[in-house]
Amino acid sequence: MRRFLPLTVVLVLAACVKTGAAGGILPTSTPGPTRSGPSGQLVAPVLPVLDGAPQRPLYTLNVTLDYRNSALVTQQRIEFKNPTGADTKELRFLIPPARRGEIDIKDVRVFGSANPLTYTLTQSNTVLVVPLPAPLGARDAIAMAFEFTVKIPLQEQAAGIGGDDSSRGPSSLTAGHWYLMLAPWRSEGGWDTPAYAPIGDPYTGELADYIANILAPEGVIVAGAGDETREGRQWRYRLNNARVFAFAASDTFKIDQSNVDGVNFVMYSYPQHQKFAEDVLITAERSVKLYSELYGPYPFKTLRIVETGRAQGQEYSAFVGLGQALFTGYSGSGARHDIIATTAHEVAHQWWFQAVGNDQIRQPWMDESFARMSEYRYYQRYYPADADWWMKYFITYSEAKGAIDQSLYEYKDARSYIDAVYRRGFQFLNDVRAKVGDAAYDSAVKAYFNQAQNATASRDAFFDALAARATVDLTPLTRSYFAVPPALPCKLSNNAAGCRR
Ligand SMILES: [Zn+2]
Known part of the structure; x- marks a missing residue:
């Protein structure tokens, strides 16, 4: 077994830490690499690299939700292979909501290390740059641990299509790309840390696995992506092979659900719109049926459709946001309305965004035009007269x-x-x-x-x-x-x- 870095320094066996198992506990009491040898001589620091490399990054997110203050008090662990293809002395992570919200980072360290790392926040606090104490080998895997609180920014009223996909409205909070996401590494250009754009979906990420535990206040309903188990105020989610882990929370959500062809559809509505939940669910069910036929199977067991305070729809993995404004003027019958078209559109993103990923910043047409075509196909199939x-x-x-x-x-x-x-x-x-x-x-x-x-x-x-x-x-x-x-x-x-x- 290798896994000690760098190979040319004196190895301090007592400093060997293996951190291969996934877990959400922060390593504050875990012994870490030692910076001085048995006789007191200084040796280069070693990284406690993982025994095995995960196929995809694995995020463990332990969140205490301060709903009243829109704050996500988070312990995060992420294990991943060095994505750069070479030894690297630096890692970069993205946290877009910090652009308008607030981020308070309390601890950044290599999981298994006794020592916290210094870091910098750049690009309006949305990019965390972490220099490593020793290079991470080209083929090595590591786990990073973070403790931070991010405050989700208030809802903005963006005209057209754009604005933050994490926001707090009067009736709910939606958390999209809200945690410290490993920045993608591009063979041309290095770390991909795109600047915010006020239109479209200015986000980038790679497929990853997620374990999320969200402790919510009494009376707050959490809607998270993936397989859900709940014990009282503790909401647990498991989501694999996803572009993003999103969740929403509200003290007014009403829940309706259905199960069609093995897929569990769950709709979270504000009370005034619950009467339309069935129409939205039917649209989502039919969309999944049609797109499964046209493209390939829906990749998850559950699809959550969640009303948000925004004016538009928003795609996430196994999760669709529908802005409350989309319901305006809907009578509860017929398909000639934004709420039906937008539901069909956002569900299509499970194929064109989630399953087939794309560079939403440089080539947004590669998912949006296919989602738009899906919407049209939905009408051609189910409402040919419309x-x-x-x-x-x-x-x-x-x-x-x-x-x-x-x-x-x-x-x-x-x-x-x-x-x-x-x-x-x-x-x-x-x-x-x-x-x-x-x-x-x-x-x-x-x-x-x-x-x-x-x-x-x-x-x-x-x-x-x-x-x-x-x-x-x-x-x-x-x-x-x-x-x-x-x-x-x-x-x-x-x-x-x-x-x-
Ligand atoms: Zn779209």
Whole structure:
């Protein structure tokens, strides 16, 4: 067994600590690596690396929820492999809500170490930079332990699509990317610590496993993602292979649920909207059925649909947020309403965001246009008489402009982002569908989904899946929709020079 670093220093056997088992207990009394040898000579510090590397990062989150003050008092442990592919002397973590909220970090250390580490918070407190006392080997795994309190910021009234996905409204608190998330490492560019953007979903993360224990005050209902067990005020969750662990809490939630084809659907409504819970649940159930057929199986056993104080929907893993404003004007019948379309849309993100991940900041069209298309397919399947209404209401009410393939930072406001990504992104896919035919399109999307699930979306993979099923020239379409048109496969570009075989 190796696992001591660095190999060239005198090893202090008494300092050997193995921390392979998952656990949520902070290591304040655990013996850690020693900085002086038996005879008192100084030796380089060693990292208590893990005995085995987890397949994905494993987060253990122990939260005491101070609901009144919107504060999450958290002990967090995360074990993970060195993602950088080389020895590294620094780790970076993301905590977006600290941008407008408050973060109070009490302790940062390598799990198993007696000594806390120094750290810095940068980018408006949303990026935690932790220098390590010794390099973490390229192939080694480590666990980090944190103690911190984060205060979830108050609800903002963002126009269009954007704003924090963690926020406190009058009737509930929603915690999205709220904990210290290991920043993704990009082979080009290093640690990915994106700046906030006021539109879209300015978040990034990798698939991970989660164990969360949330102690809530009496009378507060917690809605967390994944498998739930509850003992009184203690709410426990287990969520595997997820992009994010989100939860919400409220002292007014009303709960309705159903079970269809082995999936447990749970709706959390504010009291005034509970009468619509059944309509939302039916929409979610049908969406899961349709998308399972079109793309692949729903990846979890439970889907939580949670009303929030926001004006819009929001996707998380195994969890969908529906802003209370979406219910405005809904009569409780028919499908010609935002609440139905948005439910179908947000559920589709379980396939296009959760299963097939994508860079939501640099290539937001790669999940949004597919979610939009799913929404349209929902109407075509279940409300064919309303599909034209959907098209006019959401897409063709005016001419939309803008390249679909830009980053969040390049769209000047929410309006231009929606026009380009949500309207023209959909139109691009719909035009492709018309060109190649429904059967080839559906078969290609399914193949692309299967190839890309549990990985990151790639437009080349999407076009390759189409090229395996159709021979058409998509060059004029890609030129009109993309700022940087892709190099298309030869079968989709009339054998253009430089095409992909
Ligand atoms: Zn969306």
